[in-house]
Amino acid sequence: MNLELTEEQCMLQDILSRFLSDQYTFDQRQKLSQQGIGYSEQNWQNFAELGLLGIPFEEQYGGFNFGATGLMIVMDAIGKGLVVEPYLSTVVLGGQLIQKAGSEAQKLDLIPQLIEGKLKLAFAYIERQSRYELSNVSLKAERQADSFFLTGSKSVVFNAETADKIIVTVRTSGNNRDKNGISLFLLDKGALGVSMKNYHTVDGLRASELFFDQVEVSHDAIIGELDAAYPIVEQIIDGASAAICAEAVGVISQLREKTVEYLKIRKQFSRPLSDFQVLQHRAVDMFMAEEQMRSLSYLANIKIDGGSRSEQIRAISAAKVYLGDSRSVVGEQAIQLHGGVGVTDELDVAHYYKRLTMLNNLFGDRDFHLERFGQVELV
Amino acid sequence: MDLNYTPEEKSFRQEVQIFLKENYPAYLQDKVAKGVALKKEDYVHWQKTLYEKGWVAPGWPVEYGGTGWTPVQKYIFEEECGAANCLRLTSFGLVMIAPVLLKYGTEEQKQKYLPGILSSDTWWTQGYSEPNAGSDLASLQTRAEKQGDYYLINGSKTWTTHGHYGDMMFALVRTSKEDKKQKGISFILFDMKSSGVSVEPIITIDGLHVVNQVFLDDVKVPIENLIGVEGEGWSIAKYLLQHERTNIAQVPRSKKQIERLKLLAEKEIHNGKSLLLDPFFRAKISEVEVELMALEMTSLRALSKVSVGESSSMTSSLLKVKGTEVQQKITALLMEAVGYFSLPYFNGVLMDGWQDGTPVGPEEAAFLAPHYFDWRKTSIYGGSNEIQKNIVAKVVLGL
Numbered sequence: 015m016n017l018e019l020t021e022e023q024c025m026l027q028d029i030l031s032r033f034l035s036d037q038y039t040f041d042q043r044q045k046l047s048q049q050g051i052g053y054s055e056q057n058w059q060n061f062a063e064l065g066l067l068g069i070p071f072e073e074q075y076g077g078f079n080f081g082a083t084g085l086m087i088v089m090d091a092i093g094k095g096l097v098v099e100p101y102l103s104t105v106v107l108g109g110q111l112i113q114k115a116g117s118e119a120q121k122l123d124l125i126p127q128l129i130e131g132k133l134k135l136a137f138a139y140i141e142r143q144s145r146y147e148l149s150n151v152s153l154k155a156e157r158q159a160d161s162f163f164l165t166g167s168k169s170v171v172f173n174a175e176t177a178d179k180i181i182v183t184v185r186t187s188g189n190n191r192d193k194n195g196i197s198l199f200l201l202d203k204g205a206l207g208v209s210m211k212n213y214h215t216v217d218g219l220r221a222s223e224l225f226f227d228q229v230e231v232s233h234d235a236i237i238g239e240l241d242a243a244y245p246i247v248e249q250i251i252d253g254a255s256a257a258i259c260a261e262a263v264g265v266i267s268q269l270r271e272k273t274v275e276y277l278k279i280r281k282q283f284s285r286p287l288s289d290f291q292v293l294q295h296r297a298v299d300m301f302m303a304e305e306q307m308r309s310l311s312y313l314a315n316i317k318i319d320g321g322s323r324s325e326q327i328r329a330i331s332a333a334k335v336y337l338g339d340s341r342s343v344v345g346e347q348a349i350q351l352h353g354g355v356g357v358t359d360e361l362d363v364a365h366y367y368k369r370l371t372m373l374n375n376l377f378g379d380r381d382f383h384l385e386r387f388g389q390v391e392l393v
Numbered sequence: 394m395d396l397n398y399t400p401e402e403k404s405f406r407q408e409v410q411i412f413l414k415e416n417y418p419a420y421l422q423d424k425v426a427k428g429v430a431l432k433k434e435d436y437v438h439w440q441k442t443l444y445e446k447g448w449v450a451p452g453w454p455v456e457y458g459g460t461g462w463t464p465v466q467k468y469i470f471e472e473e474c475g476a477a478n479c480l481r482l483t484s485f486g487l488v489m490i491a492p493v494l495l496k497y498g499t500e501e502q503k504q505k506y507l508p509g510i511l512s513s514d515t516w517w518t519q520g521y522s523e524p525n526a527g528s529d530l531a532s533l534q535t536r537a538e539k540q541g542d543y544y545l546i547n548g549s550k551t552w553t554t555h556g557h558y559g560d561m562m563f564a565l566v567r568t569s570k571e572d573k574k575q576k577g578i579s580f581i582l583f584d585m586k587s588s589g590v591s592v593e594p595i596i597t598i599d600g601l602h603v604v605n606q607v608f609l610d611d612v613k614v615p616i617e618n619l620i621g622v623e624g625e626g627w628s629i630a631k632y633l634l635q636h637e638r639t640n641i642a643q644v645p646r647s648k649k650q651i652e653r654l655k656l657l658a659e660k661e662i663h664n665g666k667s668l669l670l671d672p673f674f675r676a677k678i679s680e681v682e683v684e685l686m687a688l689e690m691t692s693l694r695a696l697s698k699v700s701v702g703e704s705s706s707m708t709s710s711l712l713k714v715k716g717t718e719v720q721q722k723i724t725a726l727l728m729e730a731v732g733y734f735s736l737p738y739f740n741g742v743l744m745d746g747w748q749d750g751t752p753v754g755p756e757e758a759a760f761l762a763p764h765y766f767d768w769r770k771t772s773i774y775g776g777s778n779e780i781q782k783n784i785v786a787k788v789v790l791g792l
């Protein structure tokens with residue numbers, strides 16, 4: 015057994031940390047987040063040049079085939095830098111959906127474009143009533159000859175505004191909550207009958223509500239088999255969950271580091287806060303949570319690359335539960351130990367905390383995964 | 394021992410209910426229920442209504458405009474206000490500076506300031522904290538030098554809640570350098586429109602502007618604005634902290650929030666059923682309710698002590714710590730209840746509500762994450778929860 019990073023992974027890590035320290039200060043991030051499209055197109059092109067957009071894709075489509083553990087390295091850096099570029103939407107969700115379910119023609123057409131930074135994707139799978147249940151899909155498709163007409167809506171679709179194409183979960187047969195009868199459709203941006211309401215999110219990203227009114231799509235737009243998308247969606251969301259656990263590790267490491275630093279600098283009662291043992295212990299709790307979270311993130315991502323399905327689910331849900339707990343142990347604590355400055359918009363710590371909090375609310379929160387963890391029997 | 398209210402107390406409760414029903418405006422009820430940011434005119438409107446009824450200052454002596462209520466009546470009033478989603482009046486005037494004026498002020502000072510506090514025509518702010526003096530308040534550096542018939546004040550105050558609304562500030566300033574830092578502190582009042590006072594906004598984690606940094610640059614303050622004598626500021630500040638802090642635990646508000654949480658969770662769907670029926674989520678609500686139940690009874694025990702004339706100061710730290718923990722947990726559950734809809738952020742909606750816009754997700758969803766983040770402040774301000782525990786360790790447990 016060897017749980018150290020490989021040489022390739024170390025190189026990737028170096029590239030990323032150089033990028034972050036050269037071009038991704040907190041001030042730069044804040045500007046990007048608040049203005050224009052919410053991220054930098056230039057950064058996206060840099061990602062392409064650095065090869066970051068090809069990490070999980072197979073070599074025959076121009077990727078590196080680094081798998082989930084490769085993504086883990088990137089996501090950790092994304093967490094550290096509070097990166098706002100649409101990596102999760104395009105590479106982790108959209109790109110991997112196409113790789114897993116797309117036809118050979120779709121893969122050959124789309125994945126190379128994506129890797130070159132010329133194609134951005136969004137994944138629309140949440141609905142008003144769905145909460146975290148992936149089979150809760152009611153956006154309907156009606157079939158007429160060789161076309162489908164989509165009607166309904168999707169919620170909180172990340173980066174939809176700037177995506178070139180949007181992948182949508184659609185109910186093509188059966189009832190809401192049936193696992194059978196869900197299909198994936200690939201829509202062009204600006205498809206007739208799609209309207210959007212775009213907004214910022216509390217953690218500095220962008221998302222949209224999507225409304226579909228008799229949107230006509232051809233049979234070619236289906237990704238994978240008709241009615242059979244559920245297991246694929248579940249796997250992709252599992253992969254994304256493991257990826258954001260790695261992102262959380264990056265976020266948590268910054269919260270811990272910045273808080274420890276602050277305890278050393280901030281003086282009250284004529285001594286640094288770090289002199290107070292009760293505060294030392296709280297910093298230690300943060301550190302311990304960070305290491306345990308890192309362990310579970312490793313496990314989840316390693317299992318995606320090699321484990322059985324039940325091992326995967328247990329490891330991913332375990333990591334997600336831990337992520338949820340770190341909201342208070344790490345996030346709330348970091349704010350508390352900073353005192354008043356912790357609750358200001360100006361301080362980076364507040365933004366790391368917001369991101370950590372929202373990561374719990376993506377792809378199933380702590381309770382959802384605690385329940386799911388308990389339901390899986392190891393075989 | 395008896396938990397039941399007397400017939401007089403029951404009829405008092407009814408009187409309060411009727412008054413609130415008839416006089417508390419629907420638009421404020423709606424704002425408070427949803428969590429829309431309150432504006433200065435909202436506070437003033439409700440305070441004036443209570444003022445006209447004579448119910449604005451339950452904590453004051455009757456001759457200055459108090460109500461003459463018993464501690465139990467005050468509690469009933471707070472409970473009913475919480476249940477009716479009443480906005481909480483700002484405490485800086487009514488609950489902080491007023492008791493100080495009553496105890497330490499000269500007759501002129503009382504005549505000059507108390508009426509404006511009562512009627513809400515003067516908006517007060519609290520100038521204690523400084524960038525380098527938070528938990529260690531006594532290390533404050535803002536100087537006041539006596540020059541003839543005025544003090545010249547230089548320095549800076551920070552975290553000043555509603556500083557941008559402020560007419561007057563009560564502040565702790567250093568009037569002399571002494572061996573013991575608490576000794577050289579004085580308590581002074583000044584007009585925030587004086588020349589040399591500038592107020593800069595601090596935007597908080599929810600993206601809103603409530604607190605400020607206040608810069609004081611050669612501000613001339615007449616010597617008659619000093620409270621008590623020079624060097625007495627620290628004892629005055631301590632008096633203020635120990636002064637009966639009614640409703641510090643905010644039990645009525647938390648009860649209302651739990652009611653709100655249940656209504657919200659009932660409407661959200663989890664695995665085909667109401668989220669309220671989900672055993673995981675339900676257990677978390679129950680845990681907070683258990684803590685709140687204990688807190689309410691502890692509050693009532695403290696209240697009972699006050700009613701029979703005993704001091705309850707030992708419990709105020711307990712009520713503050715447990716009260717804020719409960720409030721913070723409820724804000725987290727409210728946020729969790731709406732799942733993905735905790736994400737969308739609309740600054741304008743936080744300020745003014747959805748107006749005619751179509752909400753994204755449940756109507757109140759947009760408020761829940763910002764509130765959760767903002768509510769972290771409650772364990773930081775008013776003496777942080779760590780400082781409260783230090784006090785209990787030292788004063789109550791003798792450690």
Ligand SMILES: Cc1cc2nc3c(=O)[nH]c(=O)nc-3n(C[C@H](O)[C@H](O)[C@H](O)COP(=O)(O)OP(=O)(O)OC[C@H]3O[C@@H](n4cnc5c(N)ncnc54)[C@H](O)[C@@H]3O)c2cc1C
Nearest residue numbers: 350351353354519521522527528552553554770774777779
């Ligand atoms: C939203 C908001 C509104 C406010 N409004 C006002 C206002 O209107 N007027 C005003 O004067 N002030 C106001 N304050 C300031 C508030 O009182 C201070 O933030 C508070 O006293 C804490 O000080 P600090 O922020 O400097 O934190 P610090 O004192 O630097 O504390 C940082 C952390 O260290 C901990 N700590 C410090 N000392 C010890 C110790 N001895 N043992 C253990 N732990 C310790 C603290 O508990 C905290 O967790 C407000 C603050 C906020 C956040």
